[in-house]
Every structure is written in structure tokens, then in C-alpha cells.
Amino acid sequence: TKSRVFKIVTIPGDGIGVDITEAAVAVLQKLAVVSGTFEFEFTEKDWSSKKYQERGYYMPEDGLDQLKKFDAIYFGAVGWPVRIADLGPRTDVPDHISLWGLILPIRNALGQYVNVRPTRVLRGITSPLKDCGPGDLDWVIVRENSEGEYAGHGGTTHGAFSHAVATEVSIFTRVGIERIFRFAFETARSRPRKKLTMVTKSNAQRHGMVLWDKIFTEITKEYPDVETDKMLVDAMTVRMTLHPKTLDTIVATNLHADILSDLAAALSGSIGIAPSSNLDPMREFPSMFEPIHGSAPDIAGKGIANPIGAFWSAAEMVRWLGFTEAADGLMAAIENVTEAGIKTKDLAGASDTQTVTEAVCKEIEKVL
Numbered sequence: 376t377k378s379r380v381f382k383i384v385t386i387p388g389d390g391i392g393v394d395i396t397e398a399a400v401a402v403l404q405k406l407a408v409v410s411g412t413f414e415f416e417f418t419e420k421d422w423s424s425k426k427y428q429e430r431g432y433y434m435p436e437d438g439l440d441q442l443k444k445f446d447a448i449y450f451g452a453v454g455w456p457v458r459i460a461d462l463g464p465r466t467d468v469p470d471h472i473s474l475w476g477l478i479l480p481i482r483n484a485l486g487q488y489v490n491v492r493p494t495r496v497l498r499g500i501t502s503p504l505k506d507c508g509p510g511d512l513d514w515v516i517v518r519e520n521s522e523g524e525y526a527g528h529g530g531t532t533h534g535a536f537s538h539a540v541a542t543e544v545s546i547f548t549r550v551g552i553e554r555i556f557r558f559a560f561e562t563a564r565s566r567p568r569k570k571l572t573m574v575t576k577s578n579a580q581r582h583g584m585v586l587w588d589k590i591f592t593e594i595t596k597e598y599p600d601v602e603t604d605k606m607l608v609d610a611m612t613v614r615m616t617l618h619p620k621t622l623d624t625i626v627a628t629n630l631h632a633d634i635l636s637d638l639a640a641a642l643s644g645s646i647g648i649a650p651s652s653n654l655d656p657m658r659e660f661p662s663m664f665e666p667i668h669g670s671a672p673d674i675a676g677k678g679i680a681n682p683i684g685a686f687w688s689a690a691e692m693v694r695w696l697g698f699t700e701a702a703d704g705l706m707a708a709i710e711n712v713t714e715a716g717i718k719t720k721d722l723a724g725a726s727d728t729q730t731v732t733e734a735v736c737k738e739i740e741k742v743l
């Protein structure tokens with residue numbers, strides 16, 4: 376049979392985004408060759424904070440249209456908030472500029488209204504929680520990715536004066552809420568435990584979150600086979616930490632899920648492990664795959680970034696493109712490597728990015 380060719384655009388971005396994107400591309404190429412059922416054609420876009428400093432923008436005016444021509448987007452990380460003398464002339468960019476100059480416009484314009492963040496304790500990795508091994512923490516966080524607290528509504532008045540005022544308005548729409556809950560229910564239904572926990576804060580946020588709760592109750596009726604419960608976001612941090620086994624699929628707003636998924640990553644061993652998929656479930660536009668971590672200026676340029684989150688994100692991309700077996704194979708290869716103790720410093724290991732990457736490539740040959 377002829378193999379399918381997928382056009383993938385990579386945006387390495389800043390800091391360790393560059394290191395881990397290079398590692399992910401190497402692993403994806405290896406996977407394609409060994410699997411023999413698909414091929415990748417990579418195109419790289421240098422839309423970084425360095426470029427922003429040089430020319431005043433991240434992506435060109437037709438940047439979003441350029442992205443629409445690809446089958447998927449692989450993203451590293453963007454952000455360069457600090458000035459670091461020994462990393463050359465690169466200067467700092469405020470975080471709201473980098474976020475709104477690149478990643479948020481892509482998520483918004485390409486209909487990527489779901490952000491999926493799986494977390495589990497991989498073989499060979501130690502959770503900071505005691506008695507929490509593989510199987511004890513196995514979650515999928517479904518994050519609303521298009522509105523809520525990151526809708527961009529608001530403004531500043533009297534900005535230059537001591538009576539400056541700024542508003543940040545959360546937007547919750549019936550369409551936005553219904554579609555994220557339906558996706559979360561489908562996700563829960565596809566997993567063995569068929570269990571969905573909805574995160575809210577309707578005690579204090581008495582408009583948007585009350586609508587959120589109301590629609591959840593409505594949609595629950597469409598999925599009688601899925602077991603549901605409801606948590607306030609503050610109490611949720613306690614449950615995640617003390618009773619990780621009681622959770623399976625989790626759905627939360629843009630901001631709440633952003634925070635909870637960093638906690639989830641830390642509880643499963645390191646923020647360097649965790650993947651995320653920005654999905655357009657309608658498949659009208661390309662979806663985007665990226666590790667959840669940022670550009671990590673403190674370790675950038677040292678070759679020691681953990682590439683596992685990048686590999687796991689690559690596996691999710693392969694899965695989204697329809698190659699379940701290859702995706703599972705890549706995950707098995709990753710876990711064989713972590714189990715063998717070939718790990719970066721954030722996981723208390725001694726290997727660098729390149730060593731872990733080569734080890735995963737070697738395992739792919741054995742597993743597939």
C-alpha cells in the first residue's frame with residue numbers, strides 16, 4: 376500500500392521550544408520510516424521573539440492563511456520575558472505580547488476550541504506523591520480553549536494615571552459551553568472508566584459559571600452511560616493531590632484548566648513530560664500539538680530540556696492524523712526509555728536531550 380504524505384508546519388519559537396521541536400521532528404521522521412504507512416513533509420516557520428524584536432511582529436499578515444495549508448501544526452514554545460546576558464543580544468518581550476502575538480491568535484482563528492491534556496505516571500517515573508505509581512494517576516484534562524477568561528474582552532482607561540482602571544471580562548457562551556462539554560463526554564465515554572469530573576466556581580462567579588453548571592446538567596442527560604461529578608476548582612487541587620485515583624476525565628474552563636494541568640504535570644513527575652493538543656474537532660482547520668511547558672529561559676541553550684512532553688505531543692498528533700498503532704508504539708518506546716532510566720535532570724536523571732532522543736528512536740525500531 377502507498378503511504379500517505381502529511382504536510383506538517385513547525386513553529387519552534389523560543390528557548391527550549393527550539394531544542395524540543397528538533398527532537399520531536401527526529402522522532403517523527405523515525406516513526407514514519409519504521410511504520411512505513413505515512414510520511415511527513417516538514418516546513419519550519421521562524422516566528423520567534425527574536426524575530427519580533429527585529430521586525431515588530433511574530434507572524435506575517437497572512438500567517439494564519441499560511442498555516443491553513445498544512446495538515447497539522449507542531450509548536451515548541453513562545454515567550455522571552457527575561458534578559459539573559461550570556462544568551463546573546465536577544466532582549467525581552469512582555470508575555471502578553473508574545474502570547475497574543477502568536478499562540479492565542481492561532482488557537483482562535485483555526486477553530487481550536489478544545490485543548491486536551493492527558494497526564495499519567497509513566498513507567499520509570501516517580502511522582503512526588505507517595506504511593507502513586509503508573510495506574511494510580513491517569514487523567515485527561517479537557518480545557519475550553521476559545522473563550523472564558525482568555526477571551527480578550529476588556530480594556531484600560533486612565534492608563535497613565537494613578538487612577539488607572541483595567542477590566543478583564545470572562546465570556547461564556549451557550550455554544551462554547553455545549554461544545555466543550557460534548558467533547559469531554561465523548562472523551563470520558565471512550566475511556567474504560569467512563570467518568571467525568573466537571574470543575575466550576577459557581578459559588579463566587581455567579582454568572583458565567585452558573586450558566587456553565589446549568590448546561591452541564593442538561594448535557595449529562597445525553598450521556599447516561601457516563602458517571603459525572605462536580606468540583607469547585609479550589610477543592611479540586613486538594614482532590615488531585617490527595618485522591619488522584621478517584622479522577623479520570625476532567626473538564627474545566629480556559630483559566631482553571633490551565634492552572635490544574637500544570638499541577639497535574641507536576642504530580643505526574645515533571646512539567647517537561649506533559650503534552651497538549653489544540654483541536655478543531657470539526658477538522659475544518661489544522662490542529663496544533665505542543666508540550667504544555669514554556670520556553671524555560673533558565674535552561675535554554677544548554678541541551679538539557681526534557682523532550683518527553685514534545686514526544687508525547689507528537690504521538691497525539693500521529694493519533695489525530697489517524698495512526699493509532701504508530702501513536703501507541705511511540706508511547707511504548709517513550710516508556711521503555713524512561714523505565715530504563717534514560718532521563719533528563721528534571722526527572723533526577725543524568726541524560727541530555729540528545730541522548731533521550733536517540734534512545735527513543737532506537738526503541739521505535741524495536742517496538743513497531
Ligand code: NAI
Binds near residue numbers: 670674680681
Ligand atoms: P516554563 O514551563 O518555561 O518553565 C517552568 C520551569 O519548568 C522552569 O524551571 C523550567 O526550567 C522547567 N521546565 C519547563 N519545561 C521543561 C523541560 N522540557 N525540561 C526540563 N525542565 C523544564 O514556564 P515559565 O518559566 O513560567 O515561562 C517561561 C516563558 O514561556 C514565558 O515567556 C511564558 O509566557 C512562556 N510560556 C509559553 C507557553 C507556550 O508557548 N504555550 C506555555 C507556558 C509558558
Ligand code: MG
Binds near residue numbers: 633634637667
Ligand atoms: Mg499553562
